[in-house]
Structures are given as C-alpha cells and as structure tokens.
Amino acid sequence: MITRQFVDRQKLQEFHPFTRLRTLLEDIPAGRSCLEDGQVINLSIGEPQTQPPAFVAEEIEKAAKGWSKYPLSKGTPDYLAACAHWLGQRYKLPENFINPTKHILAVPGTREGLFMTALTVLSSPKKNSEAPVFLTPNPCYHVYTGAAAAAAAEVVTVNATKESGYLPDYTTVPEEILERTELCVLCSPSNPEGAVAEPQRIKDLISLARKHDFVVVFDECYAEIYTDTAPQSALEIAREMEAESDAAKNNAQHDPLANILVFHSLSKRSSAAGLRCGFIAGDEKWISMINTTCQVGGAGVPIPVQAAGTRLWQDEEHVNINRALYQQNFNLAQKILSPSLSVEIPAGGFCLWLNVGNGIEVTKKLWKDAGIRVMPGAFMSHANDDGVTPGDRYIRLALVYDPSFMKKAFISIRNILDEKQDVGING
Ligand SMILES: Cc1ncc(COP(=O)(O)O)c(C=O)c1O
Known part of the structure; x- marks a missing residue:
C-alpha cells in the first residue's frame, strides 16, 4: 500500500x-x-x-595538527582510499571498480549524507512535474521524511510489512508516480525491522531507477551487523548487472554506478556514533554534485576524525x-x-x-x-x-x-x- x-x-x-x-x-x-x-x-x-577501539583516541592524538585546518569536503586521500579498499574487500569488487576520488565522498554520517543528497537531487529535478517525488519505506528512519520535507518534495511511502518481507516493493508504485520520482531510499538491513534485501529486489530497483531515471539511495549503515550471511550491497549487484550489460560493451561513457548511491558509516559498525564519520559511494555525477552542496553548506569531516576513521575501516x-x-x-x-x-x-x-x-x-x-x-x-x-x-x-x-x-x-x-x-x- x-x-x-x-x-x-x-x-x-x-x-x-x-x-x-x-x-x-x-x-x-x-x-x-x-x-x-x-x-x-x-x-x-x-x-x-x-x-570503539582504543586506537581511535591514539589516531586522533597523532593527527591533532589537523584541528587547525578546515577539512576538504571531499575527504583526505588516505580516508577515501581506506573506504574504497574496504568496499573492494567486503563486496569482492574488481580493482578500480571504485575510484576513490571519483566515486567516494566523506560525510560525517549517513544522516548528513542523506540530507545533503536529498537537497541536491530534489532541488535539481530533471522531470517537468508539479513536485518531485521521494519514495521511502513505511516505517522508516525519520531523516528520510525530514530531508524530503526540507526539499519540498512529495513523500510517497510504500508499506514494508511482514507480507512484503519487511521491505518495500517499489515495483508496485504506479507509473505516473515513478515518472515524477527523483529520489528513492532502500535501507538494508532495514531500520526498524532488520530485513535484508535479496539480490533480485536490489536488481529490480536499480532497473526501475534507470528506466525512470531517478536516484536510489541504498542506506547500508547496518551492513556489518548480521546474523548468518553478510548482506549484499547494491554495488555488488551493479557490478553483476554491468557484466551482463550491452551498454557497458558498446559505450565507453557508460557509468556502471549510474543512478546508485550507497551510504555507510562507522556509527554502527564501530560503535562510534559520536565520531561522525562515514561516506557515500556511487554515481560519479551525483557524488560531484553532492560534494558541491557539502562544500557550500557542510562542515566536512575533521582531519583527525578522518585519521581515526581510516584506521577503523582497516580493522575487522x-x-x-x-x-x-x-x-x-x-x-x-x-x-x-x-x-x-x-x-x-x-x-x-x-x-x-x-x-x-x-x-x-x-x-x-x-x-x-x-x-x-x-x-x-x-x-x-x-x-x-x-x-x-x-x-x-x-x-x-x-x-x-x-x-x-x-x-x-x-x-x-x-x-x-x-x-x-x-x-x-x-x-
Ligand atoms: C537507517 C539509518 N540510517 C542512517 C542513520 C544515521 O546514522 P549515522 O548518521 O550515524 O551514520 C541511522 C541512525 O540510527 C539509521 O538508523
């Protein structure tokens, strides 16, 4: 519903x-x-x-000179490289699938990242409609709705119930709404239910987003906390889709991460919600535009925090x-x-x-x-x-x-x- x-x-x-x-x-x-x-x-x-591990305090201390500097919004090269390396290892991505400078943006947390993304995407609507639509699960993390409200978008919620596997089925959304959709969120593992999206659901959503040209935010901030099987990322599915795609073979400009943004942070993985350290990875064009929004309206992630974050992404x-x-x-x-x-x-x-x-x-x-x-x-x-x-x-x-x-x-x-x-x- x-x-x-x-x-x-x-x-x-x-x-x-x-x-x-x-x-x-x-x-x-x-x-x-x-x-x-x-x-x-x-x-x-x-x-x-x-x-969080004791080395967090040590890394922050070692990088203390960085407190006097405004951090670059993009992230330090070391931090971006650590995020890219972690993604590569965790999701078995081929080398160079993720380019740290093009595909990754440091953000204080998924929360800030989501908000900046909603502002960026919903304020540059490509579709000529009365209001951009933001698709979100119901129930959901409240920041999705808040970000949509800040961007004056119409919120369309899709029920996530026991019957739907506690995840929204966006393929049931009517065409006329999909035609107005600019942004959509899928959280996996989901908050509040802890449901993990199966590969086909992720694949269908990516296909839907590409067909109707909207951006999908995959909120994967709980990805490291699981019961039996490590949840898959939209990045893995995008890679599989790329391998099957004719566009990839015929078009050098083709972006395998088109329409996809994944969100991660150290808040849950490393019990470091107060550190404010995370990243967004995905569609090169949107990463660059969100970076611009952050340059204007964000504070960036402090350099000593990124030093600690670098180490945390390297430690399992x-x-x-x-x-x-x-x-x-x-x-x-x-x-x-x-x-x-x-x-x-x-x-x-x-x-x-x-x-x-x-x-x-x-x-x-x-x-x-x-x-x-x-x-x-x-x-x-x-x-x-x-x-x-x-x-x-x-x-x-x-x-x-x-x-x-x-x-x-x-x-x-x-x-x-x-x-x-x-x-x-x-x-
Ligand atoms: C689903 C979901 N996304 C994002 C966040 C934000 O986390 P952070 O900004 O600390 O990464 C939370 C926090 O509870 C959450 O539950």
Missing part, C-alpha cells in the same frame, strides 16, 4: 519519533527499573553502547567482536521473550521489531512499570489513508548494551508483558 503526502516543514516535529516519544511519556513517572540503582533503561535509540577485529555481541543479545531475546511473544531474529541490524498488539500502550506500560523506554512502531511510520500505520502493532528495541545488561532488560520486559513479577530465568 502506498500513501502520498507533503510534509510541512513547520510540522516536522509531528514526524520526529523522539519528540513524539518524549510527549507520550512526559507525564508518566518512570517506574523503578530492574537495575541495582533503579535507573531507567533506554532501548529506544540505536546508539551502540560498546566503546572490533567489528567481529561487536557482531558476536549482537548475536548473543538476539539469542537471549529469543530465549527469554519467545514464550510470551513471537520473536523473529532479524537477518541484520541490532533492533528487535516486536509485534506486541498495541505498540503505544505497551510502550507506556514498560515505562510506567519498569522504567524501560522503547520506541513504538507507530512513531516510525506514516498513517495510510485509513489512519492505520504498518507499525501500530510493534515496538522497536535497540539491543545496544552488553549481553548481561540486555538479559536483565529482557527478563523485566517479559515479566511486565506476562504480568508475572517474579519469574526467574536460567542461562
């Missing part, structure tokens, strides 16, 4: 999940949590609580450790919660998307009875024409603490949902 709306910039707060959550809970006193000090437990925000050990911790958390969630709820361990990401029947009521109850803050699915979703959102029945839990902490939280949640306060759990 799709919905169409213009989001009024003045009313953006109405769409901001954290503002809505604050308003929902502000008059409800927090219950004492199960922690020894009774402090609240915040599972509402996807902010990894493990620390800390990423493997983080991934294993999230897996422990998911296993605990399943073991502790599944007698009461249907727990689906997602293919990727670190959030649990739990069907609790009434997400808003359960959010209030967990807060009031146990000082546990979660995000109601409705606050990450847009209402369809019938006033229902695909997130109404859900809550999102970000499993961002260590397993011993998460175990206490899960037991507390289960006890509240079961209305049994004294149930212990082994293991």
Whole structure:
C-alpha cells in the first residue's frame, strides 16, 4: 500500500519519533527499573553502547595538527582510499571498480549524507512535474521524511510489512508516480525491522531507477551487523548487472554506478556514533554534485576524525567482536521473550521489531512499570489513508548494551508483558 503526502516543514516535529516519544511519556513517572540503582533503561535509540577501539583516541592524538585546518569536503586521500579498499574487500569488487576520488565522498554520517543528497537531487529535478517525488519505506528512519520535507518534495511511502518481507516493493508504485520520482531510499538491513534485501529486489530497483531515471539511495549503515550471511550491497549487484550489460560493451561513457548511491558509516559498525564519520559511494555525477552542496553548506569531516576513521575501516577485529555481541543479545531475546511473544531474529541490524498488539500502550506500560523506554512502531511510520500505520502493532528495541545488561532488560520486559513479577530465568 502506498500513501502520498507533503510534509510541512513547520510540522516536522509531528514526524520526529523522539519528540513524539518524549510527549507520550512526559507525564508518566518512570517506574523503578530492574537495575541495582533503579535507573531507567533506554532501548529506544540505536546508539551502540560498546566503546570503539582504543586506537581511535591514539589516531586522533597523532593527527591533532589537523584541528587547525578546515577539512576538504571531499575527504583526505588516505580516508577515501581506506573506504574504497574496504568496499573492494567486503563486496569482492574488481580493482578500480571504485575510484576513490571519483566515486567516494566523506560525510560525517549517513544522516548528513542523506540530507545533503536529498537537497541536491530534489532541488535539481530533471522531470517537468508539479513536485518531485521521494519514495521511502513505511516505517522508516525519520531523516528520510525530514530531508524530503526540507526539499519540498512529495513523500510517497510504500508499506514494508511482514507480507512484503519487511521491505518495500517499489515495483508496485504506479507509473505516473515513478515518472515524477527523483529520489528513492532502500535501507538494508532495514531500520526498524532488520530485513535484508535479496539480490533480485536490489536488481529490480536499480532497473526501475534507470528506466525512470531517478536516484536510489541504498542506506547500508547496518551492513556489518548480521546474523548468518553478510548482506549484499547494491554495488555488488551493479557490478553483476554491468557484466551482463550491452551498454557497458558498446559505450565507453557508460557509468556502471549510474543512478546508485550507497551510504555507510562507522556509527554502527564501530560503535562510534559520536565520531561522525562515514561516506557515500556511487554515481560519479551525483557524488560531484553532492560534494558541491557539502562544500557550500557542510562542515566536512575533521582531519583527525578522518585519521581515526581510516584506521577503523582497516580493522575487522572490533567489528567481529561487536557482531558476536549482537548475536548473543538476539539469542537471549529469543530465549527469554519467545514464550510470551513471537520473536523473529532479524537477518541484520541490532533492533528487535516486536509485534506486541498495541505498540503505544505497551510502550507506556514498560515505562510506567519498569522504567524501560522503547520506541513504538507507530512513531516510525506514516498513517495510510485509513489512519492505520504498518507499525501500530510493534515496538522497536535497540539491543545496544552488553549481553548481561540486555538479559536483565529482557527478563523485566517479559515479566511486565506476562504480568508475572517474579519469574526467574536460567542461562
Ligand atoms: C537507517 C539509518 N540510517 C542512517 C542513520 C544515521 O546514522 P549515522 O548518521 O550515524 O551514520 C541511522 C541512525 O540510527 C539509521 O538508523
């Protein structure tokens, strides 16, 4: 199901999940949590609580001279090379498929990158229509909608439900909307559901984007957190499509990354949300135009931060450790919660998307009875024409603490949902 709306910039707060959550809970006193000090437990925000490796501080210290310099918006050669190398290794791309200077742009995070991309793409519409269209999943990360509103685009949301594999099927969007579409987002692994897009879905979307000439943002910021199989990137699919393409053989000007931009950052991969360090890779023409937007309106990524980022993209050990911790958390969630709820361990990401029947009521109850803050699915979703959102029945839990902490939280949640306060759990 799709919905169409213009989001009024003045009313953006109405769409901001954290503002809505604050308003929902502000008059409800927090219950004492199960922690020894009774402090609240915040599972509402996807902010990894493990620390990034110690070498981050060392690299920043070594590059401290860079604090007195304005960073070039594009990124330092070392940083861009490290990003390109990581992409090449992680996605088994042929050498030179990604040219660090042409195809990569350093950005503080996927958030800033998304916003600058939306401003750039939606303010240079190629199609002669009343308003550019921005296609986004429903539910979704709120910055997509915010960026569309800032660029005065029409937001068209496509439901991501259990039936659609928790991902939007953009091939169902009517032609007349596709004809007006300038920008589209696919998040994989997705936030909030943790669904991973299968290669065919990515391929179909790239084909659709090329047919209707719009840009697709592949938000891959959770790519390094997965359960069994490493999620594929749109870059890999683009390479496969290139190998099959006649245009590639017949046209030297042809860009294998045409219409595609992928977004990555160290916030989730390296538990370094505060570092503000990421990159965009893809379509050379758009990378150059987004770079211009950033040159004018962005602050760039500080040089010492890029030095630390360079090292983080080169190190896999800390990423493997983080991934294993999230897996422990998911296993605990399943073991502790599944007698009461249907727990689906997602293919990727670190959030649990739990069907609790009434997400808003359960959010209030967990807060009031146990000082546990979660995000109601409705606050990450847009209402369809019938006033229902695909997130109404859900809550999102970000499993961002260590397993011993998460175990206490899960037991507390289960006890509240079961209305049994004294149930212990082994293991
Ligand atoms: C789906 C998604 N995209 C992007 C971001 C932004 O992350 P960052 O800007 O730190 O890379 C987040 C953060 O929670 C997210 O969940």
